[in-house]
Amino acid sequence: MADWLQKKGTQKFIKTLGLPLPIPSTLKRQTEVINPENWKGKKILLDGASLGSNLSSILEQNGFATQQGTEPFDALVYDASSIQSIADLKKLYDFFNGNIRKMNRGGRIVILAGMPTDGATLENQSSIEAITGFSRALSKEVGKRGVNVQCLQIENNLAIAHIFPIVHFFLTEPSVYITGQVLQLSSKAVVTENLSLTNSLKGKTALITGGARGIGAETAKVLAREGAKVIVLDIPKAEEDLKTLAASIDGDYIAMDVTDTGVANKVREKCPNGLDILINNAGITRDKTIAKMTEDYWDLVLNVNLKASIQLTDSLLQSGLNEGASIIGLSSISGIAGNVGQTNYSASKAGMIGLMEKAAEIGAAKKITANAIAPGYIETKMTEKLPFFVKEAGRRLSSLAQGGAPQDIAEAIRFFVSPGAKAITAQVIRVCGGSFIGR
Ligand SMILES: NC(=O)c1ccc[n+]([C@@H]2O[C@H](COP(=O)([O-])OP(=O)(O)OC[C@H]3O[C@@H](n4cnc5c(N)ncnc54)[C@H](O)[C@@H]3O)[C@@H](O)[C@H]2O)c1
Known part of the structure; x- marks a missing residue:
């Protein structure tokens, strides 16, 4: 759902009523x-x-x-x-x-x-x-x-x-x-190849987990736009969406649950020349306060959001990732600040930051960078199901006073996996409009 305060009609109506609602600036997007x-x-x-x-x-x-x-x-x-x-x-x-x-x-x-x-x-x-x-x-x-x-x-x-x-x-x-x-x-992982701003991902192969919709699908389009060959991975139920997306960007897909231990082998099989970009994006929420949280909610979130990323990253760091590759892990501002009802999710997203820091340390010898991207409130299917006032708080309680779009995360990922960003590694980049939540 689009941010209703961004709609021209709504803004005109609020202005007519003279209400003191702060109307956020319209952001000019790529x-x-x-x-x-x-x-x-x-x-x-x-x-x-x-x-x-x-x-x-x-x-x-x-x-x-x-x-x-x-x-x-x-x-x-x-x-x-x-x-x-x-x-x-x-x-x-x-x-x-x-x-x-x-x-x-x-x-x-x-x-x-x-x-x-x-x-x-x-x-x-x-x-x-x-x-x-x-x-x-x-x-x-x-x-x-x-x-x-x-x-x-x-x-x-x-x-x-x-x-x-x-x-x-x-x-x-x-x-x-x-x-x-x-x-x-820092100079830890800098490379001198193609520092040009255009065509920066030409010749690169990228894997995006959870790529059938939302942030993952948008990222696939943006990486392909800048020249990468993109493989999108998602659950077998999403195969039709994967197929359509892969065809539209001249890419490929893997219909497999990311927790399946055979994923890394499948990726190596699809990428005989190695992988240059790994985006650990697949993620779910199962919210309940800790007293009410069932064991399966806990296990599911930790396994999908974190354990699967650890297994995949670990295996590909050992074999499959090329020299100078880039790894991104989707964290969240909930992983930085914590959130009521999200002990499982916040733990998994803070864990993702730790995973990227360690992967950066291990990967430095091969000039591999690893960074966590922490989205704030982004308008996707994941956030659509939140109650109205939670959504409004997510949007307004930020410096830019509005929610973000999947393409904002996609553009950030696109840049942080490009050769021009190799001076950035082991960092957490919040793409959150300056959310007041957390640091
Ligand atoms: N939308 C937001 O506001 C927001 C904020 C912070 C962090 N994030 C993170 O960004 C990432 C993408 O979020 P989104 O909003 O696009 O979510 P989304 O629900 O729209 O998409 C997530 C995708 O992951 C896939 N997926 C889920 N479980 C999987 C599994 N076991 N194996 C393979 N694929 C699986 C889903 O099928 C779906 O296509 C997630 O990691 C999420 O935690 C999102």
């Missing part, structure tokens, strides 16, 4: 193949330490306008990587206090920060961490105007070529439902 031409001329104000000036030239080469005095801006990029002390933090105040009003609706803010190091003093470490609090608070202040804010903590000496695609993602439509995030960029 609808076609990635084409950097579409972002040419975006006006960006860039300031701060030296990373900023290197970034400025690469942004200009890619068509962004970074000249001063061209406000209103579509984006503000501030390089805060030189901030090491409380006095330095004042630079954030000076830059944003002066410029925040000069932004367009739907704009983007990216703050580049240093990464805490072993040799840091108490003041260094706390000042770097202070930047994350600043950016999260800023995201809550500007979210109602559809403006997103991210903080990227960058390892010293990471090449600008690996930073640029990530900044680009956060400055453009595909990241529209991501805000208030802090991500670490």
